[in-house]
Amino acid sequence: METVKVAVVGFGTIGSGAVKLLLQQPERIARATGKKVELAYVVDKDLTRSRGVDVPKGKLVDDLNLVLNDPEIHTVIELVGGIEPTRGIVLKLLENGKNVVTANKALLAHHGPELFAMARKKGRSIAFEAAVGGGIPIIAAIGQSLTANRIECIHGILNGTSNFILTQMEELGTDYSASVAEAQRLGYAEANPAMDVDGTDAAQKLAILSHLAFGATPDWRKIPRTGIDTVQTADIRCANELGYSIKLLAVAQLTDEGLELHVSPTLTRHHTPLAEVRGAYNAVRVVGDAVGSVFFHGLGAGQMPTASAVIADLIDTIVGRAAITFKTLALWDKDRSAPVPVRDPGKIADRFYLRLSVQDRPGVLAEIAGVFGRHNISIASVLQHEPAGLDDGFVPLVIMTHSASAGALDDALKTIDSLPCAHPGTVRMRVRD
């Protein structure tokens, strides 16, 4: 049986998971590739910390040159993470003729064009199933299984940390800070969870999926995004009462006027697959013109689910499928792409959930409703309870609109904020049925 040499660069959590599969399940990988896959090196600065897996003597090294200068190494798994110096590492690997497997969505979102150009120039492939959705094979689904379709929209719960926190808030009624603390205690959130909870991570993943599905090349930094740090338990309760759960949804929707892209806490209707996604899971719903709606659900992060996707990419690279996919998809290839225009977010119509704080006196509802009417925004339902707790003369008023453009809604809320009967700072979220 032919032997293929591979290396892992970055021996952190995911790196250790990949090394575990490579060292502990060789027969499984041999069966899938028809070859003996030999782990030549694991490269990391830290040669001493225990990772729960024994790397044979001499194979754990801190010198990348050992990998770069070994012409027998066919494929390298990059799990360093982050943008620099990882960008330079991946470029050097490609320059030295290595195929690359990566889980690094930030790197692809920032430097996809440069890296893919180098891979093309060198006749090598980059595979990145693990960069979006962890163990969910969403890259293969969109890039391979659904290619007979025009993709019409993608709705994703792409950040497991956010979903865990929202689930805690919904199921236990704890507030945002307490739920973050619990997520940190259980290892679902980092000490600084900013990238997860502010929508950055989801926006980077959405940019990658949008490129794959629509050929769009959006700058992820320009994707309108709102994080879950704005979500209050009061909204989760009201949403529930209306038959919805709040999820951090990443949305890419093709319209006649271009591609809509946004990441925001969104009301999703109970008993739909997305609303039922709980805990640290990810999910993606893809709608294609032939296939209809296809829904994928699984662990979007964590050591072994991500390692599962990384090793699947390694297997694909070794058997030659990755090279074919890399060539036919022509990702981030400016010679092959006809960029899809990305639509002005102010024009994006949706149903909206609004929680206003209004004076508890006769005539206020009529006044508020009048403003919406004048802005041509139609109200679908209203929820107002008896005042509870501290009585400052203001009560929450929850309104669900029919479809309205975000721009018209902005204008209406600006007017309402200036009325004496309403506190400024109305809470606003999109609604998906």
Added chain:
Amino acid sequence: METVKVAVVGFGTIGSGAVKLLLQQPERIARATGKKVELAYVVDKDLTRSRGVDVPKGKLVDDLNLVLNDPEIHTVIELVGGIEPTRGIVLKLLENGKNVVTANKALLAHHGPELFAMARKKGRSIAFEAAVGGGIPIIAAIGQSLTANRIECIHGILNGTSNFILTQMEELGTDYSASVAEAQRLGYAEANPAMDVDGTDAAQKLAILSHLAFGATPDWRKIPRTGIDTVQTADIRCANELGYSIKLLAVAQLTDEGLELHVSPTLTRHHTPLAEVRGAYNAVRVVGDAVGSVFFHGLGAGQMPTASAVIADLIDTIVGRAAITFKTLALWDKDRSAPVPVRDPGKIADRFYLRLSVQDRPGVLAEIAGVFGRHNISIASVLQHEPAGLDDGFVPLVIMTHSASAGALDDALKTIDSLPCAHPGTVRMRVRD
């Protein structure tokens, strides 16, 4: 741009869908393959019936030899369906050097070994994504994306007709016959729905998935199966009250004693992804030792969802991925397979839902509970209502057991059936949480 010639054999519902994509979306298929894909022939006995798509003059033919004798035809999509004469057609196509794409689960379940041996002999591939789960890319997921895992279990809702009927019964409270009639009216069930509702279709699909995931080669006819024709609205109501929905589940579960396989109406707990699958949808949950639980949901039948999978296979075949997958998976290859033993169904432990009909008098519950106790079957919950309707002195008694072997349960029920306090014919279903 290079041209590749293909043909479609069988111009029925799915065939028309595939032809529509080939003729109406050539640029989409060219982008995915890097080649111009030319539909050389559509072969069918019926040359006159309108299928809602115009085949260019001279391309719709009734003579398969035109395809067999054209050496330029690279791949043929078989959508004739059924077992004979389709088996002979596929063998001839392979013998004549054509790659084959098929949606025919019955053919693969019956004749997989023979067809795959011929393809191997001729150096050609067979691709069959559309044979299981319609538009859901479950074959690619198991055969490619999850190959770094040991698959531990597969739970599938693999028959959309059955799921539509069960959803009708649950949501509208209609009985089995009325729900079948509605499914027929809407085109979800055939005039003779036997293969769908008796579990045959699901068992054939389960046999294919089991081979793919576990290397098992079960005879699908020996997979224990119960159809939904045994499900009564009373059971759907009781299940709901206990927090469950009844689904026709196809289960393959790897245990130390071998592979458990069965198809049966099963109580699935509300708010789990499988329980939320409604209408004519299919869904598959796969658990792998690295990836954890991954869940797929989509339309399992219908013209365009199935055509989406068929054309994805065609694209895979044209670009060369299908040949690689065909070779590495070595399906139905007796030289490469170490058959997994299939476990005696009498030994398969599960939680069970039981609906007994018992005399409405003191001491009966104790008597029944005593029988279960003596058979070492532990009761998890009991549901008994005031008698309603016709009072024949018997009332329904619903019992949920803790995990018990099917064999022990058989014995207990045999004893109970012989008691004067119980009517024979206790309803029994498995429970999955």
